[in-house]
Amino acid sequence: MPLPLLLFDCDGTLVDSEPLLADEMSTGLNSVGLPFLPSDYLGEFRGTRFRNIVAQLQARHGDVSNDRLDSMETTMRANLARRLAQELTTIPGAKEALQQLSAYPSAVVSNGPEGKIRTVLKATGLDHYFAERLFSGYTANCWKPEPCLHLHAASIMGFSAAHCIAIDDALVGVRAALDAGMRVIHLNRFPDAETTPENAIMISSMFQLPAVVRQLSQEVSPAAEPYYSEGK
Incomplete structure (x- = not known):
């Protein structure tokens, strides 16, 4: 599938x-x-x-x-x-999660400038997981909490919103992806200060991500293979 x-x-x-x-x-x-x-x-x-x-x-x-x-x-x-x-260091569990989920098509969607995204991924050795699949608010000229950045990334990658899973730690990103019509996993590292919005799934550690993604995959997998190429 x-x-x-x-x-x-x-x-x-x-x-x-x-x-x-x-x-x-x-x-x-x-x-x-x-x-x-x-x-x-x-x-x-x-x-x-x-x-x-x-x-x-x-x-x-x-x-x-x-x-x-x-x-x-x-x-x-x-x-x-x-x-x-x-x-810079990685969030604990992030590299392990990316390794376990390496078969999934993936991209980065960030409010930050593209140059900054490249800098942080290269500095932490995560750049090879995403290649050129980087979507910046400054490049798309739209920023979270508006849903347009997520929708832009999905469209370029050849996926409908319903066939995307967004992973975000900040409420502005969680709400943006929910408004875009995507399934959303909220990495809530500050549960005493933040409440996960309704319809998002909360995890407290990136080590939990692979199991949750695999479970959600059964609900959101597209019926047909979308256009997607490595390094796009």
């Missing part, structure tokens, strides 16, 4: 990049007068597009010129890329 498409979030699902991202965001935003703590990202804004965070902070604390914001973001992303290449 043909296998469903697995759509993986990146930050917080495959790689433990969020503490580094939160730290560099805090440094950058404070440098332009927008008060921000690393805990603000991990608590309130996890998974949110950076410019949406900036817009909300400006609404609270006052506007910052576009030139200052552009310069700050360029510096922030350069510093983050350096730290990701040097300090």
Whole structure:
């Protein structure tokens, strides 16, 4: 039976990049007068597009010129890329899950820039699992929590939404995939702080993922083989 498409979030699902991202965001935003703590990202804004965070902070604390914001973001992303290449680790169980699920067609669907996705996958040795099957909000010009990024990835890969399983740790991604009409697995690593939305399946560890995917595969497998090629 043909296998469903697995759509993986990146930050917080495959790689433990969020503490580094939160730290560099805090440094950058404070440098332009927008008060921000690393805990603000991990608590309130996890998974949110950076410019949406900036817009909300400006609404609270006052506007910052576009030139200052552009310069700050360029510096922030350069510093983050350096730290990701040097300090990044995988989420526990992510590599093992990808190995066990290697027969499934898969792709990465992330709100982050494509260059950042490539950096983190290469730094952690996960890049060969996905090749060029990387879908960035910046490339597609649509971001979670809107469902369009997941639908864009599914369409390019040749799958209907009903024949996809999305795996995401952030609520913005879980809701986006649910709104896209996909089956969703929520990697809830903060069960005391987050509640898994209705109709999503919660796991607390990536080590649990292969068994849940195999069970869901019986429900969502397409009736016919879709267009899919390695390295697409």
